[in-house]
Amino acid sequence: MTEIRVAIVGGAGFMGFAHSLGWAVAPIAADPGATIRKVVLVEADEERAASAAKRLGWEEWSTDWRDVVARDDIDVIDIVTPPASHAEIAIAAIEAGKHVLVEKPISNDLAEAEAMAVAAAASAVVNQVSFNYxxxxxxxxxxxxxxxxxxxxxxxxxxxxxxxxxxxxxxxxxxxxxxxxxxxxxxxxxxxxxxxxxxxxxxxxxxxxxxxxxxxxxxxxxxxxxxxxxxxxxxxxxxxxxxxxxxxxxxxxxxxxxxxxxxxxxxxxxxxxxxxxxxxxxxxxxxxxxxxxxxxxxxxxxxxxxxxxxxxxxxxxxxxxxxxxxxxxxxxxxxxxxxxxxxxASPDFADATRxxxxxxxxxxxxxxxxxxxxxxxxx
Ligand SMILES: NC(=O)c1ccc[n+]([C@@H]2O[C@H](COP(=O)([O-])OP(=O)(O)OC[C@H]3O[C@@H](n4cnc5c(N)ncnc54)[C@H](O)[C@@H]3O)[C@@H](O)[C@H]2O)c1
The missing domain is CATH 3.30.360.10 (Dihydrodipicolinate Reductase; domain 2)
Known part of the structure; x- marks a missing residue:
């Protein structure tokens, strides 16, 4: 069975908590066709990263999302940082060939959202925005x-x-x-x-x-x-x-x-x-x-x-x-x-840009x- 290896950026915040629970529950509640590994939690502050990773069940922690995006052993970048940082992280992740999930709103800024949608459309990665309701x-x-x-x-x-x-x-x-x-x-x-x-x-x-x-x-x-x-x-x-x-x-x-x-x-x-x-x-x-x-x-x-x-x-x-x-x-x-x-996936970056x-x-x-x-x- 395929293994999906996930990294979460901003994982110690409110949505880090919600997504950590979601990633844990998803494969138990219904078979998504893959096993899911919660590999790395990223937070800028070292202590915050380490304690959140331990509490929320991530194997490792990091203080630098750029290092994590560059890793070959990560398939998905889950971005749960405030919206002003979504575009930079998402575009870098797409360029590194990672599938990307971004919390809503896709960005604070329409030009940034458009750039994200263009980068996603030019790639083969699966992209989705977390309009969970x-x-x-x-x-x-x-x-x-x-x-x-x-x-x-x-x-x-x-x-x-x-x-x-x-x-x-x-x-x-x-x-x-x-x-x-x-x-x-x-x-x-x-x-x-x-x-x-x-x-x-x-x-x-x-x-x-x-x-x-x-x-x-x-x-x-x-x-x-x-x-x-x-x-x-x-x-x-x-x-x-x-x-x-x-x-x-x-x-x-x-x-x-x-x-x-x-x-x-x-x-x-x-x-x-x-x-x-x-x-x-x-x-x-x-x-x-x-x-x-x-x-x-x-x-x-x-x-x-x-x-x-x-x-x-x-x-x-x-x-x-x-x-x-x-x-x-x-x-x-x-x-x-x-x-x-x-x-x-749906809603994707183009939907969220609309x-x-x-x-x-x-x-x-x-x-x-x-x-x-x-x-x-x-x-
Ligand atoms: N879908 C929903 O129901 C829902 C609910 C609340 C928030 N949100 C969305 O989720 C996103 C985050 O909101 P939140 O309430 O969780 O915010 P939050 O402030 O609780 O958490 C954000 C986290 O990102 C971290 N962070 C910021 N910049 C970082 C960086 N460069 N590298 C690593 N970590 C970094 C912060 O330290 C913080 O822990 C926003 O886009 C927000 O709109 C969605």
Missing amino acids: RHAPAITFVKQMLADGTLGHPLQFRAHYTQDGGVLGRVISGWRAQKGAGGSGVTGDIGSHIIDMASYLVGDIKQVNAVLGAKNPAENSSWLSDNDRREGGHLDDAALWMVTFDNGAIGSFAATMYASGRKNRMFFELECTGGTVQFDWNRSDEVQLSLVNDPPEQQGFRTIIVNEHHQDVWWPIAGMGSGYIDDHALQLQKFVQAIVEGRP TQRVITAVMQSADSHQWVTVDEVKA
Whole structure:
């Protein structure tokens, strides 16, 4: 059996923890067609690298990703560093012939994302971006109902990604709070997940009209004025945007970490000609479904808990739950399967660059107060 030897860069952080669990679970939960070896964990600081490698189950540690990318005994570079460093590491890894997985967003910068997509397209390596939520079995079920016609044609997609870390003063620190390192702020950070979800389920976004809020640092105050936000170069802490899709559907999106009581709530409702589906990550193995052809006396939403009859569910009994680690393990499994079978993975760097183009369109629309056509966005 093929052996896939993995190195993780930035492995002592939050996503280092999630991916370390995911790499460990993936081959146990379902056979990806290869054995997986967690070989090297990379962190710039020696002590941090050594202790994280030991705790998270990596064979070795290193403080220099360049050394690791150059090694002949590594097949995959898994990049879980902050987004400002993704392009440099990913392009070097591609040039060294490694398969590459990169955490979302692909980059903070559209030009960098494009360079990554070009490098990936010119190579034979498998490349994937970690938009993990689309791999949840409940989402795979929604995708199937769109593909087999059960839901009909998409009409309207409404998505929220809300957390409460901002109001609690907890999450928006470190690189996330820094101009440059934090990219577009909340739109690129958690908003990118709902853009990816929309692209996956509904199709390409054509036009965007957006408004952004940047938190006024004065205590108990609202957002800065739009002028102050732009002129001060503040990152966005709240984003609302409307879209049209290439296929005629329309949509609206909201992302913020200033939503008291919301605990990582990634929610959407998708209305189609044949019915409506609703998904809430806080109930991650459920889909709410209403079908137009249901008998009139049964019209309304039913709750479907994904079970052994749905794709990618590991447990033989419904209701065992499917959560964040399952999601990461599933995306890693699919990535490894693509390597073994010599086919592209999804979403790849080109898909994620399209998402980055939508993020850039949100920024440009908020600044210009105009609709922005995604295909016309320049890096
Ligand atoms: N998919 C998700 O659900 C999800 C959730 C959170 C974060 N993310 C993404 O994951 C990435 C990392 O976010 P995080 O929250 O884990 O950040 P983090 O700050 O917790 O971890 C990043 C790690 O990278 C290390 N690092 C930075 N530069 C390095 C370098 N040159 N060499 C080696 N190590 C280096 C840091 O020391 C740190 O340990 C970001 O792209 C972020 O958007 C994704």
